[in-house]
Amino acid sequence: MTTTHPSAYPAAKTDRAFSLRKVLLTIGVIFVVVFSLAPILWQVLTSIKVNADIAAIPNVYFPRQFTLQHYIEIFNRRPFLNYMLNSFFVAATSTLLCLALGTPAAYALARLRVPGERFILALVLIVTLFPYILLFIGLLEIVRATGLANNYLALIIPYTAINIPLTILVMRSFFQQLPRDLEDSAKVDGYNTWQMLVRILLPLTTPALVTTGILAFIAAWNEFIFALTFITRESMKTIPVAVAQISGTAVFEIPYGALAAATVVGTLPLVILVLLFQRRIVQGLTAGAVKG
Amino acid sequence: MAKLELRHLNKTYSPKVIPVKDLSLDVDNDEFVTLLGPSGCGKSTTLRMIAGLEQPTRGDIVIGDKKVTYAAPGDRNIAMVFQSYALYPHMTVYDNLASGLKLRKMHSEEIRRRIAEVSGFLGLDSLMERKPGQLSGGQRQRVALGRALVRQPEVFLLDEPLSNLDALLREQVRAELKQIFESLHTPVVYVTHDQTEAMTLSSKVAVLNDGYLQQLDPPRRIYTHPANRFVAGFIGSPQMNLLDLNCDRGAAVLGDYRIPLPTGATPPARITLGIRPEHVELANSDVNGDTQTVQGKVILMENLGMSNLVSIRIRGAENVTLRALIPSDRTWREEMITLALPSEHIHWFDVETGERLFSEPLQIPTAHPQTQRLDIRST
Numbered sequence: 001m002t003t004t005h006p007s008a009y010p011a012a013k014t015d016r017a018f019s020l021r022k023v024l025l026t027i028g029v030i031f032v033v034v035f036s037l038a039p040i041l042w043q044v045l046t047s048i049k050v051n052a053d054i055a056a057i058p059n060v061y062f063p064r065q066f067t068l069q070h071y072i073e074i075f076n077r078r079p080f081l082n083y084m085l086n087s088f089f090v091a092a093t094s095t096l097l098c099l100a101l102g103t104p105a106a107y108a109l110a111r112l113r114v115p116g117e118r119f120i121l122a123l124v125l126i127v128t129l130f131p132y133i134l135l136f137i138g139l140l141e142i143v144r145a146t147g148l149a150n151n152y153l154a155l156i157i158p159y160t161a162i163n164i165p166l167t168i169l170v171m172r173s174f175f176q177q178l179p180r181d182l183e184d185s186a187k188v189d190g191y192n193t194w195q196m197l198v199r200i201l202l203p204l205t206t207p208a209l210v211t212t213g214i215l216a217f218i219a220a221w222n223e224f225i226f227a228l229t230f231i232t233r234e235s236m237k238t239i240p241v242a243v244a245q246i247s248g249t250a251v252f253e254i255p256y257g258a259l260a261a262a263t264v265v266g267t268l269p270l271v272i273l274v275l276l277f278q279r280r281i282v283q284g285l286t287a288g289a290v291k292g
Numbered sequence: 293m294a295k296l297e298l299r300h301l302n303k304t305y306s307p308k309v310i311p312v313k314d315l316s317l318d319v320d321n322d323e324f325v326t327l328l329g330p331s332g333c334g335k336s337t338t339l340r341m342i343a344g345l346e347q348p349t350r351g352d353i354v355i356g357d358k359k360v361t362y363a364a365p366g367d368r369n370i371a372m373v374f375q376s377y378a379l380y381p382h383m384t385v386y387d388n389l390a391s392g393l394k395l396r397k398m399h400s401e402e403i404r405r406r407i408a409e410v411s412g413f414l415g416l417d418s419l420m421e422r423k424p425g426q427l428s429g430g431q432r433q434r435v436a437l438g439r440a441l442v443r444q445p446e447v448f449l450l451d452e453p454l455s456n457l458d459a460l461l462r463e464q465v466r467a468e469l470k471q472i473f474e475s476l477h478t479p480v481v482y483v484t485h486d487q488t489e490a491m492t493l494s495s496k497v498a499v500l501n502d503g504y505l506q507q508l509d510p511p512r513r514i515y516t517h518p519a520n521r522f523v524a525g526f527i528g529s530p531q532m533n534l535l536d537l538n539c540d541r542g543a544a545v546l547g548d549y550r551i552p553l554p555t556g557a558t559p560p561a562r563i564t565l566g567i568r569p570e571h572v573e574l575a576n577s578d579v580n581g582d583t584q585t586v587q588g589k590v591i592l593m594e595n596l597g598m599s600n601l602v603s604i605r606i607r608g609a610e611n612v613t614l615r616a617l618i619p620s621d622r623t624w625r626e627e628m629i630t631l632a633l634p635s636e637h638i639h640w641f642d643v644e645t646g647e648r649l650f651s652e653p654l655q656i657p658t659a660h661p662q663t664q665r666l667d668i669r670s671t
Contacts, residue, residue, distance in 0.1 A: 184345050185378035189392035189439075190366030203382040 040267070047071070047260035054256045070261035080265060082235060083242040088269070090152055090238060091220035094159035098216045099209060101160070102167030107197055109168065110175035111183065128165040136225055143230050154230040155238070159223060163216040174208035175201065210277045218270055239266040294356035294446040295320050296342065296479045301351035303337050311337040313503030319479040326482045326490040329500035330526070335483045339449050342481060343372050355446050366395070371440035372449040375456065377432045379424040385435050386420045389442050406442045414438050430461050448473070448480040454489060466492060487527055491515070499523050521646035524566045524639055530601055533614050535565045536643055547609030549586050551633065553640065554650040563649070564641040569601060571637035572616035575630040584633045588614060604629055
């Protein structure tokens with residue numbers, strides 16, 4: 001008994017210190033989660049409240065009556081499914097283009113001895129620094145001159161162009177992390193550069209591809225100004241524009257319920273996308289390639 | 293079954309960075325040639341040029357009778373084992389072994405047959421469906437070796453394949469490598485900085501330094517007849533004693549002693565004497581009358597288990613330290629110790645060029661018999 005006492009006491013003490021830390025950490029986590037998720041929660045709750053509850057003063061925080069009326073409204077009275085498909089098509093195409101064009105460029109900049117490599121990289125970096133709104137005026141002129149208005153290309157091309165620098169920079173740093181021996185080994189095995197990129201390097205860079213792909217997709221999905229200006233035909237509009245254009249029957253009536261429902265519907269695909277690929281993003285595929 | 297030839301190979305990155313200056317080397321069918329040298333001697337660059345991963349600035353590489361100097365790595369029939377193994381992490385062991393064969397559009401039956409043969413041989417059968425991440429270091433090393441073997445190439449290249457294994461495993465794999473490559477009759481070029489690997493594995497060792505080939509000989513001869521001072525100091529552990537001495541009337545002056553030079557040579561003003569610590573013996577009464585002995589003060593003793601490495605300061609030469617490897621069971625009483633320097637184990641090198649002098653088996657001059665014990669004589 002006497003031998004257990006001295007050792008038990010310090011153990012209890014560290015336990016307490018540890019749990020205090022734990023409590024603080026939990027409070028911190030809860031604070032951050034509430035801070036960032038509360039607006040979304042508010043939107044979700046609003047979207048399932050009846051109009052009377054939405055307008056009630058004092059605020060009704062938790063709906064007293066559930067309704068799907070607002071969802072039915074945006075899909076029945078407005079072509080929301082159509083808007084979503086538009087958005088999806090534009091975002092997916094530009095994302096794929098981005099990866100298809102950016103990845104080989106990133107590899108070339110990372111590994112092949114490209115003359116003026118530093119200059120090209122600096123250029124890529126500078127492009128990302130351009131204020132968005134300056135590009136917009138010029139692009140509007142180009143779209144007008146080429147007659148691309150009301151054509152998905154008017155969105156796909158700028159979205160791809162805007163996201164390519166990010167793709168190149170992220171993928172380049174990822175390629176640089178891959179062991180060089182792996183590529184040498186592939187060359188000795190008889191792979192040419194293209195086969196090596198497709199069969200050896202891309203499978204290893206999936207986490208990076210997925211990560212940059214999702215970033216590019218989110219940027220394209222959420223883009224508002226180009227979509228608002230270059231596309232005027234109702235049937236071709238994308239989600240952000242459609243949500244912004246929801247309005248009530250009268251000037252003074254703001255359809256909060258429908259807006260909330262549209263926001264939820266517009267965000268949901270992104271949430272699903274991230275959840276779907278979450279594991280891929282985290283996965284460390286290079287484990288075991290080389291020693292250590 | 294081809295011969296590998298390197299002709300006046302040179303690789304220049306910039307006027308100041310020239311890892312390989314002028315290297316000519318032949319590797320025959322049954323030969324296992326090790327490129328050995330300190331880091332930066334150009335051995336890895338040479339191997340990468342043979343593989344086609346680097347292009348030589350000048351010179352030619354010939355495999356069989358085909359000149360492949362500028363051919364792509366995949367177009368030369370070579371296989372390489374990398375230091376880091378460089379297995380494809382997303383492929384199973386089977387696919388790792390098969391990938392090089394599939395690319396050569398080999399028949400799938402033949403691929404299966406070759407893999408079965410090699411995997412049985414290397415004991416990889418139970419690992420075929422695993423990915424490299426699930427293998428231990430030794431297993432990965434085997435897979436990397438297997439990937440080279442299934443290719444049945446014309447030349448094998450190995451780049452320090454053992455350096456990532458722990459000491460015990462390394463000895464075991466080293467023995468296996470020797471057996472495997474002895475049975476293959478294919479030229480092997482092996483790069484290492486570990487002289488034990490070089491000595492045990494190779495049929496010939498190519499010692500490189502500073503971009504030049506210093507010596508190309510069987511391991512035994514590299515050890516017994518180092519071509520120059522660099523090879524003498526690089527091969528052998530503990531390092532050979534290399535002492536720069538003045539010459540006087542057909543003998544080198546070492547402190548109070550005179551070490552006779554071989555006859556028939558014009559003695560230079562200064563000369564380098566080399567003798568391996570393991571060849572310096574503790575002199576006792578039965579020392580052959582011909583043997584040169586010196587006496588000195590023990591300044592340091594290091595226990596290496598099997599033997600003691602003793603550093604002595606030779607009488608009359610305050611700045612010269614001689615190291616001797618003396619079996620642990622041999623003891624001596626006094627602080628002063630008498631050591632024998634058997635003349636057949638003494639190497640002479642030119643002080644200026646470092647080249648070996650009197651290259652053939654050394655003869656003690658008969659006209660100057662060393663009958664008396666030199667430790668009692670002083671100059």
